[in-house]
Amino acid sequence: MSDAAFIERVQNVFRQTFDQADLVIYDAMQAKDVEGWDSLNHITLIVGIEGEFNVRFTTREVMGFQNVGGMLDCLKSKLAVQ
Amino acid sequence: VTDFEKYSLVCDAMEQRYPVIAPVWRAAFDRFGDAWLHEFVRNVEVIYGTVGATTAARLVEALDAYAEFANDSMRNQVFFEKHGRYRASSYADVRRDCYLNEDHMTRCYLPGMYLSHFLWPQHFHMLTGFRSTILPRVREAKLFYEVGVGCGIYSKVTLEAIPNATGVGLDISPYALEFTHEMLQAFGLGDRYKVLNQDIRDGAPPCDFLICQEVLEHLENPAEFCVWLSNLVRPGGHAYITAALNAAHSDHIYLFREPRELEDMVRAAGFQPLHGQEEFAPGRKPRATTPSLAGFMCERV
Numbered sequence: 001m002s003d004a005a006f007i008e009r010v011q012n013v014f015r016q017t018f019d020q021a022d023l024v025i026y027d028a029m030q031a032k033d034v035e036g037w038d039s040l041n042h043i044t045l046i047v048g049i050e051g052e053f054n055v056r057f058t059t060r061e062v063m064g065f066q067n068v069g070g071m072l073d074c075l076k077s078k079l080a081v082q
Numbered sequence: 083v084t085d086f087e088k089y090s091l092v093c094d095a096m097e098q099r100y101p102v103i104a105p106v107w108r109a110a111f112d113r114f115g116d117a118w119l120h121e122f123v124r125n126v127e128v129i130y131g132t133v134g135a136t137t138a139a140r141l142v143e144a145l146d147a148y149a150e151f152a153n154d155s156m157r158n159q160v161f162f163e164k165h166g167r168y169r170a171s172s173y174a175d176v177r178r179d180c181y182l183n184e185d186h187m188t189r190c191y192l193p194g195m196y197l198s199h200f201l202w203p204q205h206f207h208m209l210t211g212f213r214s215t216i217l218p219r220v221r222e223a224k225l226f227y228e229v230g231v232g233c234g235i236y237s238k239v240t241l242e243a244i245p246n247a248t249g250v251g252l253d254i255s256p257y258a259l260e261f262t263h264e265m266l267q268a269f270g271l272g273d274r275y276k277v278l279n280q281d282i283r284d285g286a287p288p289c290d291f292l293i294c295q296e297v298l299e300h301l302e303n304p305a306e307f308c309v310w311l312s313n314l315v316r317p318g319g320h321a322y323i324t325a326a327l328n329a330a331h332s333d334h335i336y337l338f339r340e341p342r343e344l345e346d347m348v349r350a351a352g353f354q355p356l357h358g359q360e361e362f363a364p365g366r367k368p369r370a371t372t373p374s375l376a377g378f379m380c381e382r383v
Contacts, residue, residue, distance in 0.1 A: 031102070039103050040365070043156040044163075059146075059153040063100035 010072065013048040017041060027069030053079060085123040086111070088133040092126065092145075095137040100149045110201050122200045128268050129196070144193040148201075151194020158330035163371050168334045173302045177254065180333045187257035196233040196265075204375045207361040212236065212322065215357065216379050217243040220320050223290035227252060227314055229282055230297035234262030236322075240293065241271040250286070251277045282307075288316035296375065298325040298344070299334045308351035315382040320356075322379055323348050329363070329373030341376035353380035 001009075007025070015023045018036050031037040037045075046062050049055075049071075055078040065071045089111060097104040111119055127133055130141040137145075161169050170176050180186055199205045220226075221244055228237045231251035241249060253259050259277040266272045280286075292315045298304035308323070315321055327338045338344055341360050348355060357379040362372055 038365070039106065039152070040156050040159060042102050043153070044160050047157065047160050059150050060099075062153055063102045063149045066101060 006076075007072075009052055010049065010075070013045065013052050017045045017048055025068050027067065027072070029068040030066070049075065055079065055082075083134070085119050088123050088127075089119055091133055091135065091137070092141070095142070096145055099142075099145060103149060103152050106152075106201055113203060114206060118200070118206070125196075125200060129265060143189070144197060147188075147190050147193035148197045149194075150190035151198065154190065154194075155329075155331050158332055158334070159371075159373065162328070162330035168330050168337055170333060170335050171302075173300075173335060176300065176333045176335065181253075181255035181258070184257055187255060188261075192233050192258060192261040196235060196261075199233070199235050202363065204361040204363050204373065208324065208359065208375045208377060209235065209239065211359045211361070212377070213239050213243060215359070216322050219356075219379065220244070220291045223247050223320070225250070225287070225289045226291040226293065227286070227289045228293040228295070229253075229311060229314070230294060230300070231258055231262045231277070232296070233258070234265050236293050236295050237262065237275060238266060238269060238271060240291075241266070241274055242269075247274065247291075249275045250289075251275065252280050252282060253277070254279065254281075282310050282314060286314055288319065289314060290316065290319045292319070292321040292323075294321065294323045295377070296324055296326050298323070298347075299329070299336050299338060301336055304336050305347050305350065308347055308353070312352035312382060317382055319382045320380065321348075321353055321382060322377060323353070324375055324377030327360075327374045327376055328370060329375070338376070339370065344376050345378055348378055348380055352383050353378075354383050355380050 011025050014025050015021055018034055031042065046057055050057060053075060055075065061074050093104060093107045096107045123133065130144050131138040158169055180191065199209055217240060223244060224247060226240055226247055226249045228249065228251045231237055231253045234251060237249050237251050240247065251259065251262050256279055259279055263272065263277050266275050292311060294311055298307065301307050311321065325338045325344045326334065341358060345355050345358065355378040358376065360374055360376040362374040365372055
């Protein structure tokens with residue numbers, strides 16, 4: 001899977017979660033940058049990504065993401081060992 | 083070091099480890115105010131040690147447990163919102179996987195639940211209402227039971243408010259009983275309280291006041307359980323019975339949607355509801371997907 005395809009799949013999960021069809025993700029993006037990104041929607045997002053990529057994040061990972069870049073790096077590392 | 087500085091240090095530790103859920107901790111002072119601040123710091127320090135510049139290992143473990151508890155709760159809430167039902171359906175499974183699972187109870191459930199009573203608005207406001215509205219009505223009680231003690235916080239505030247009362251805490255989880263026993267000992271209240279790992283169907287001498295707080299949603303047949311509860315209270319005695327509504331967790335089975343369902347259930351079991359309270363989790367979602375807590379002060383008919 002190319003980087004562009006990977007980002008697009010993640011971005012689609014973001015768009016569905018936050019109901020924003022034109023949402024564009026970037027590495028430095030944080031919860032404060034997206035309307036409606038509270039802790040429960042964060043879990044909705046995580047569950048969506050887990051379903052899309054068939055992975056499972058630990059609590060430390062789920063609650064510890066500083067930004068989208070950190071989330072993408074963690075996801076890539078999980079996909080690499082699959 | 084002031085209480086606010088200690089609170090800020092705890093928030094900093096949470097922010098460092100779990101930035102996603104730290105805002106709930108940071109919001110608590112603005113939500114609940116000065117009286118809450120003193121109570122929060124005291125309840126943290128008595129159980130987890132003095133708060134200082136270096137976070138004690140016990141407190142770090144408690145923060146980890148809270149994160150596990152919150153993660154578990156929110157993952158199940160997402161499932162509930164999607165499917166309109168709770169994930170768990172078997173009491174036997176929940177008993178095995180949760181209440182009799184030492185790792186889950188001691189590293190997630192009990193510390194997480196304890197801290198949530200000072201952080202989640204629905205938990206803290208219900209506890210405050212219990213102290214200000216319910217306990218003054220039962221100050222003559224000599225013997226009280228708490229059925230399903232969990233982390234023991236309701237027994238603690240009852241013992242604090244009624245100095246002449248003795249209490250008995252019943253639970254099917256030995257870990258909940260141990261947590262409650264140690265917590266009450268730490269607060270100097272243990273000499274008026276004992277814990278029992280006992281099935282309530284075995285019976286017990288009737289008490290003056292019974293607490294059953296957030297237990298019914300954990301059962302397959304809460305209506306039957308309410309009848310067993312009524313058998314534990316003397317006629318004319320009182321009970322405080324609550325349930326979580328539209329609030330998923332890995333061990334929630336029975337879905338209460340409206341306070342009226344709980345009110346009808348306790349009435350059918352032989353209680354006369356005298357006073358009700360409902361408190362909601364923050365958010366702007368419809369009632370059907372907003373967790374809340376409903377409770378009724380009842381008289382045993």
